Amino acid sequence: MKTHREKTIQEDTPSSGLSEPCLTTTHGILYQADCLDLLAAIRSESIDTVFADPPFNLQKEYKNGFQDQWQNVDYLEWSFRWIDDCCRVLVPGGALFIYVLPRWAYHFAAHLDGPMEFRHWIALSMKGTFPRGQKLYPAHYALLYFTKGKPRVFNRVRVPVPACRHCGGDLKDYGGHRKYLNPEGLNLTDFWEDTSPNRHRNSKARPGVNELKPMIPSRAIEISSGPEDVILDPFGGGGSTFQEAQRLGRYWIGSEIGHCDAIEQRFRTFSPTTMGRKPPRKVLSVFSTQS
Numbered sequence: 001m002k003t004h005r006e007k008t009i010q011e012d013t014p015s016s017g018l019s020e021p022c023l024t025t026t027h028g029i030l031y032q033a034d035c036l037d038l039l040a041a042i043r044s045e046s047i048d049t050v051f052a053d054p055p056f057n058l059q060k061e062y063k064n065g066f067q068d069q070w071q072n073v074d075y076l077e078w079s080f081r082w083i084d085d086c087c088r089v090l091v092p093g094g095a096l097f098i099y100v101l102p103r104w105a106y107h108f109a110a111h112l113d114g115p116m117e118f119r120h121w122i123a124l125s126m127k128g129t130f131p132r133g134q135k136l137y138p139a140h141y142a143l144l145y146f147t148k149g150k151p152r153v154f155n156r157v158r159v160p161v162p163a164c165r166h167c168g169g170d171l172k173d174y175g176g177h178r179k180y181l182n183p184e185g186l187n188l189t190d191f192w193e194d195t196s197p198n199r200h201r202n203s204k205a206r207p208g209v210n211e212l213k214p215m216i217p218s219r220a221i222e223i224s225s226g227p228e229d230v231i232l233d234p235f236g237g238g239g240s241t242f243q244e245a246q247r248l249g250r251y252w253i254g255s256e257i258g259h260c261d262a263i264e265q266r267f268r269t270f271s272p273t274t275m276g277r278k279p280p281r282k283v284l285s286v287f288s289t290q291s
């Protein structure tokens with residue numbers, strides 16, 4: 001038997017081919033669904049930023065029931081389908097970030113070149129890996145950043161001046177220009193050494209679920225959007241994008257094909273009072289069919 005509040009939420013959520021959302025908050029809505037089904041339900045030119053951290057086709061089994069095992073050609077064909085649909089739903093000037101291995105990033109970047117405008121190949125330093133076979137030591141992940149034409153929003157993000165973790169002193173001498181540095185920090189570059197993107201079991205808030213450090217989607221959101229803009233993440237995982245969108249006052253929409261317990265648990269810890277709310281009008285307005 002559903003409570004009145006649950007009924008109201010159900011009546012107020014999109015009905016087009018999607019089942020009921022598994023989580024709604026004051027700012028967002030999450031579906032346990034294939035991202036292609038979610039994307040199909042979203043109107044063209046309605047999303048401000050997409051942050052996507054897809055499976056990497058590493059032949060592994062996720063702890064949520066999803067299996068990441070494709071022939072390479074099928075993986076690329078599938079990737080281009082969701083990428084194309086992400087481009088379709090972006091507003092003019094909207095931003096697309098894709099976090100992926102360089103092995104796939106150059107295919108994705110080549111596919112995007114033309115319909116979208118290249119902004120950056122951000123390299124995120126990867127620690128704790130090892131070379132396989134006759135390969136160099138893999139030391140970075142790629143975070144592709146494209147916009148749909150000229151960027152609609154570009155916010156400069158500043159980062160703390162790097163300091164020695166033992167003595168607290170500066171790591172660089174800035175050629176005698178230290179006193180001229182902006183007190184709010186350095187301009188973020190396209191080389192991120194401070195995000196530790198490796199998904200080490202011990203550093204994850206929810207062991208067993210693939211998740212990024214929140215700083216990674218957070219920066220993408222901050223760079224490319226303003227308050228009340230709508231952020232889409234098709235591959236929810238442990239929900240780091242949704243947490244950061246909520247924290248930064250953006251609206252958000254997401255899908256996760258596996259179970260979404262980790263995302264719900266994240267919100268129960270992070271922001272329980274925002275949960276179980278009627279989805280915001282701005283979020284509902286991106287769906288092409290509304291009840």
Ligand SMILES: C[S@@+](CC[C@H](N)C(=O)[O-])C[C@H]1O[C@@H](n2cnc3c(N)ncnc32)[C@H](O)[C@@H]1O
Pocket residue numbers: 033034035036053054055062064066210211212213234235236237238239240241255256257258
């Ligand atoms: C790398 S993880 C994302 C982690 C997430 N960025 C985080 O920080 O918590 C990729 C996720 O995509 C999900 N997934 C795979 N195929 C999907 C699909 N077709 N639609 C929606 N989610 C999918 C997997 O179950 C997995 O949880």
